[in-house]
Amino acid sequence: MGMNTQQQLRYWGIAAVVFLLFMWVMGQAILPFLLGAAIAYFLDPVADWMERHGISRLAATALITAGVVLLFAAILFFAIPLVAGQIRDLASEVPDYISTLQTFLSQRFPGFLEEGSIIRRGLVSMQDTIKNGGVAVAEGILNSSLVLIDIVIILVVAPVVSFYMLLDWDRMTARVDDLIPREHLETVRDLAGKVDKVLSGFVRGQLSVCAVLGIFYAVALALVGLKFGVFVGLFAGLVSFIPFVGSITGGILSIGLAVVQFWNDPIWIAAVAIIFVVGQFFEGNVLTPNMVGGSIGLHPVWLMFALSAFGSLFGFPGLLVAVPTAAVLGVLLRFAIDEYKKGRLYQGTVQRPDAAE
Template sequence: MALPVKDQMKYWGIAAAVFFVLMWFLGDVILPFVLGGAVAYFLDPIADRLERAGLSRAMATAVITIVAVLIFTLVALLVVPTLIEQTLSLIDTAPQLFNDLRSFLTARFPDILDQGSTLHQSLEAIGNTIQSKGGEVFNTVLTSALSIINVIMLLVIVPVVAFYLLYDWDNMMAKIDELLPRDHAPVVRRLARDIDKTLAGFIRGMGTVCVILGTYYAVTLMLVGLQFGLVVGSIAGLITFIPYVGAVIGGALAIGLGLFQFWGDWVSLGLVAGIFVLGQVIEGNILTPKLVGDSVGLHPVWLIFALSVFGTLFGFVGMLVAVPVAAALGVIARFAADQYRDSLLYQGTSASTGPSASQRLVEQDAAKK
């Protein structure tokens, strides 16, 4: 006989409270393990494909690890130094860019930018703030990131955790399945599959899209000759997971920088704009349909809200777990809505009885087997 719903809610509520308390107090400690788990989850389908190709799980994990180490080494040696150099250079150049913008607007719109105008004062204040605080803010962010993340722990612990989790992933999933409450196991399995489908579509799919577009933007902008093309491309690719935002922010930043660098060279400016237009065409018609699909189920507003809330409450670790938690809550919310539509509260006492949402899930699982 199953526990009453009231008791089940109490136990699950306690488990959720313990989870959030642990995240609150152990956020910095569990960061390498969260990252390692995310890496293992991301790479598990590749390991499964290698197994189907004839490799053992140990060999598949070893092959993935060797390739990942080679890629990481190449990125660390070739990309990261240039990225840091361009970021520092952009911070140093930003005050001069604002001064050039002010001079440009003053020469062409003298009435708008007189000494007492609001726009003139705003630009002057922004330039002074960047000049006095830009380097300080970057150094503070870098110092805080180093103190929170602890680069040595990330470089050592994350790969080790990812390796062992990837190697034992299928066994861990089997053990977790054995611990599910027997009465609710079919429903939990179905919900878990829906959550995994959402996460696979978003994290794996959008993660791949972000990497491809970020690389495309960075390489093409550097080929065009944009001074800070690597930084702009990296920023645009990083925030591509929010529809249109990555292209809009990256395009505005690239065109803004291009105006100062290529003023009068309209061909180069047109190429910069065309890069982002082509990127949007590729993303909307090729990358997103092929890699993400239409059944992700994570609305951009819900995603931004989850990132904001979890980032504020739990810091960097909260931002890492925001997407999985948002996906899980979205799937559970849809399941709860189905249950509500099957309830007497929605249908009323005159409605004909039929199988509930959870019963339909069990029946669908049985039919698949």
């Protein structure tokens, strides 16, 4: 390995450490800027399409920004109050659900609730805890979370950042391209193109899958009459960003609620289970193949590890950079493996029969 390569690895390593330290020190302060940059990145193809159809970059950016602001406003004023209300109602009714569960267990499995049994003590303790502070805790989470992430600042700063970054996106990428060492220009461009393909293909596609699944689950669960079905359905769609997790988590939560609510009418419990079976089938055979594709290179386990690691280290800002970082590392790892297979360490000094041919 030449000195030039060693120096470049050292510089890139230093840059990675500086980036991680910057994320750790700045924390929530950079959240609006990360959101703005993410919005600009994902909407740049829309702006490019509008430019190709005769609309100026400034006008295209203004129209796109206005549309995003209106969408966020609609979510803020309509969806959030609905979900928040369901969370509060769920917290207030959990003690009743536990009582119903105790009745069900005592009738069907009386041995489980004998005096002094672990299950009985656990249910009573859970019920007392929720009665004493469950609603207050739920309301505190809903209220304090908005304060902690400074939602007002985000709603003001993020659209402004996205507007200016979307307006100057092509100039910024050209400036970065101009700073790439000329010796490795084509390699870096090729890697950047692969990262963009993986990242845009996965995130844009997976967000579309999440939206479709969330709407499907929320509407279907509401139609069968499941209490808090809207909240559970939207939650299941949201966490579907991690493949399989949304359906499994939402299914367990929904079926648990259905057992308590419909324990005398098993047909509705089966209906709730069927909803998630249909959703899982639809996701695996229609949505994901058509919206995400099978060649993006982000394995679900690798994605879950990235989200867990960056979320633990940097909080919510870490979740925003987890997927891009996972995409970059995945592309770089595949590139390193390809280079390794071309080298002497892998091929050795003896020429292989297929190479001679």
